[in-house]
Amino acid sequence: MRSTSTVAPKPLSLPRLPVPELRKTLDRYLTSIEPFLLEDEAHGGLPFHSAYSLRAKWADEFAAGVGQLCQDRLLALDRASPHNWLDDNFWIKKAYLEWRSPLLVNSNWWLAFQDDNQIPAHAKEEIAGITPWQVRRGAWLVHRVLCFKDRLDRQELYPDTTRTGIWLRDSVSKMFSIARIPKPICDIFSKPPLPTQPDAQKIYIMIHGWCYAIPVYHPTSPLTLVGVQAMETRIRSAVADAQQRLASGEKAVPIGALTADTRDKWTANLQQLLDLSPQNQKTHQVICNSLLGLSFDGAAPTPLTGQEGLTSHLCAIRAANSNVANRIFDKPYTIIVDPSTRAGSSGEHSPCDAMVPSIVAEWALVDGVDASFFDAPEPAPFASQAAADNTGWERLDWDVDAKFEAECSAALVRAKAIIDDSDANVFWFQEYGTDWIKAALKQSPDAYIQMVLQLAYFKTRGAFTATYETALTRMFKRGRTETIRTFTKESRAWVLGMVDGNTSQQTRRNLLHHALHAHSALTREAATGRGIDRHLLGLRLMLRPLSGEEAALFDDELFQRSQTWRLSTSGLSAGDLFKGTGFGATYEDGYGINYLAAPDMIKFGIESKFSCSRTSTDGLKDAIFEALNDMQTLCLATDAAVVSERTSHL
Template sequence: MRSVSTAAPKPLSLPRLPVPELRKTLDRYLKSIEPFLLEDERHGGLPFQTAYALRAKWADEFASGVGQLCQERLLALDRASPHNWLANFWANKAYLEWRSPLLINSNWWLAFHDDELIPVHAREEMPDITPWQVRRGAWLAHRVLSFKDRLDRQELYPETTRTGIWLRESVAKMFNIARIPKPKCDILSKPPSVSNPDAQKIYIMVHGWSYAIPVYEPTSPPRLSDVQEIETRIRSAVIDAQQRLAAGDEAVPIGALTADERDRWTQNLQYLLNLSQQNDRTHHAICQSLLGLSLDGPSPTFSLTGQDALTSHLHAIRSTNANVANRIFDKACTIIVDPSTRAGMSGEHSPCDALVPSIVAEWALVEGIDASLFDAPEPVPFASSTPEQIGWERLDWVVDEKIKSECTHALERAKAIIDESDDNVFWFQDYGTDWIKGALKQSPDAFIQMVFQLAYYKTRGQFTATYETALTRMFKRGRTETIRSFTKESRAWVLGMLDGNLSQQTRRNLLHHALHAHTTLTREAMTGRGIDRHFLGLKLMLRPLSGEEAALFEDDLFQRSQTWKLSTSGLSAGNLFKGTGFGATYDDGYGINYLAAPDMIKFGIESKTSCPHTSTDSLKDAIFEALTDMRTLCLATDGTAVSEHIASHL
């Protein structure tokens, strides 16, 4: 009888991120700057051919000279690297060297849909921390950690698939880690060993105080505690905080220091650590904890309805003046719940990209609170008696007058950042990815990127370099690459949409070419053939102290082609999210996160109120208009027809 093998399938291994070919990167770069040169010529600059020939000359000189040396050094670095060449410097250059505050500027945020299994009366305006708020916080933390555990056990997304390998490595970076401020360049904390008790805890913040809460049982291996037990422990710590508040105690808003400029926070953290060993204990416990849970106080905007309520919820997750001190912005993942049980998640960007926590959050949100897993379907009111300390620990800070003063000033600076943020959510519900893929046979992502090109031009009367995130997750320790959405083809289409002399069919043909060009760029970026990460590596291999220089890098256009006034990124369909967002990269630009679902598209848009040239509401209106105009265009024309004169418009 023939035996059947029962051996487990071997895990796959991901290929290394390639170092792109130098000549191909230069050729792709020259193509990417064509729309800028055409715009310069249109506005009185050098003729296109003259300006292009100059850049081509600099590219050739780079390819045959110092660029070849830089390429060889990059290849040598790759050979010496355990994972890939980019991993040597990406986190530092993209995130950790930034000195700007993490608040809005760097951290991402997600607003969750309400849990319909929570009674309506518990989702109404509440004056203070509530038992249902604690229950939803415990539930969400338990669900998120359940995903982590199942992934570790390979019950979800096993390592027999590329997605499983990428997701397991990426999700691991969400937990037990935090960004630590250091002079000039921050670092990431080292994950603790499994035997470290702090590794089995979460930390919660309530009324500005921090507490460590055990969420695993001390078995071998550690077992995730029942959600009822987690709720009990959190409740006990909350009661302690409430009694401290009632006794006239007040938390020093240390959380605001984490929202401050990074070098300022570096100095203040070092001062705190020198002030008391207790501060070192508190900081280590927070860094090494699994994740954060912020139980916020009441918001003054509960009475809002419709779009205003949606926007206020996103603001509450992003941060408001009322809750900015109830966060540790250095933490990679923080769940946030307010007294009406509105919830969301926010986090520090450097350990992993925002798509990763959004995948975890969606899995967590699929199941609402299961009352059968608790002692009672309705949580009882908080007891007024002294709470029984069931394993939780106060994570208090020892402070002096200097730190209190620093916190006051940090709150003022955080308020200025928050007040400056023009952040909004826009739900477009006329159609979604089903129509784009079904009726148009086109990539929804490319379609949405063309929406941004048209909307931006209509509001500004000009084009800009546009960043779209592409994941290089098919490679070992892959992170991201840039898709340069502003192309010669997208420019021609936008100008064609505003040219009254063109027929609708010609505009449709121009759109077809723009979508095709964007899809090609996306494929190149995802498969390790993008240009911006390669250029970063080449520049870092340059040795200016030895007299090495490159005219290509000194060109103003080289810098302008990387000045992302439109910074965009798409996540999942987002059916369980109300909205999402991140901050604009430039004060006169936009940060746009979008969720493209089968029947709708959600946009989270952020800009700065002080800039007279940008307006979140104006761009939102322009996006709606662009989406409507594009559907009208596509319904009125033949998608298979290609004009014989199309080349003259490119």
């Protein structure tokens, strides 16, 4: 008889991230600098062919000489690396951990959630003080996030038989029970605890600047998540304790502000803080080992509705002057809820890219607060609760002296300066979205949005700039990201055609087609391990200058200029469950732009600096809206022209 048993599918294994071919990377690099050389020529610089020939000569010399040595060293490093040459050796350090700027705005990402329609309207009108519905939504979101984590770990979601499952499980694991620890020169990550360790079964919450630990797993084998009702009860008890402390006149020392300081300043302060007492060592260790953070802000920024409401919500999630001490900026994932139950998340960027926590958040937000999971559909007012029960939570206090109180005050002043200079905003374009783009152009909506940003930037600055777009290399084992260089000779030609009144609409449409095609080709190359920027970084790091090795290619000012990303951009999901998202500009005179492209709308999160006279978030927003409308007009007009032309010949 034929057996009816089935064999479980074998888990997939992802290929290693390749080391690209040296000659191909150099050729692609030369192509990428062509628009810069054309711009230089147009503004009185060297003729294009002379300038290009010089760079081609340097590339040839590099390929024939020290470049091949660097390539061989990179290949040897890859063979000695457990996962790949990039992630195992230098990407996280060079991209993140060696940066000494504050994480606040400069590195951490932020994400504003849509309101929960299961929460009654009256609860959304509260604007001050910790509220019962605020606690309930916080408990619900934590529970949902940890349910996703557990189901992913058990392979009930995205199993290892799919590439997405392998990539997502590895990436999501880096969101939890870890923290960035400041160190001289280069930060490190805390060592992840074993899941059976008590600290790994806790979250930490921040209330009025005080920190508490809450166990959220039953210490059984296997570990099981406590019910959301029990989680809410424990959190309410900790909130009651914080409220009592506040009512008695006690005031939290704003240690959280120290984590928003420069990394060198935080390094020195943390070391001294840990040297002060064993209690400080314990508190810091629990925070590092805890699964995630939950911050209850004590005031809802107003207004609550409209465009100003969107902006105030997003900026409060990013951190505002009133809540900067109510965060630990070193943690990869913090859920934030204000008294009106508006919520969002923020996180330290280095363990995983913002796409990963956004996937987790989307899953958590699909189901709003379900009353059937709680003892009562309406949480009881805090006034009716007895004195704080001391079970199910613990204080995570700090022992500080007058010196540290002064350090915290100074850190708050510096954080306020960063926040006050951050021109962060979110804008919704609701005239059309990806459905219309795909139907009208039959090309990538992402490439289309990137061309929008090229045109908008040029309209505001009268110049072009190197533009960074994130591409995920998720098809490879421990793949992270690669750069898509949006500023190309094709995008330049199209933008110039759009601002030249003598260029016909049909010519502009043809130029747009070429620009979109070029961008899509670069996107495919980047996603499939054939990008150039990570490879160029690796080659440069393989040089041995102390041994006299040098490369004119890398010493060229254009090499650096082509990587000066005054436009730093990234697209996430359709974002139906998000109000907006954002991250900081990479350069003081640039923009950080995150966008959510849905079928019928596009949401843009834009950040720049008020202190720079050459940038304006509102100004760029207006230019983006104008570019989106101009491009639709162009596509509709040229489509109509084609029809008219065909009709005239009948």
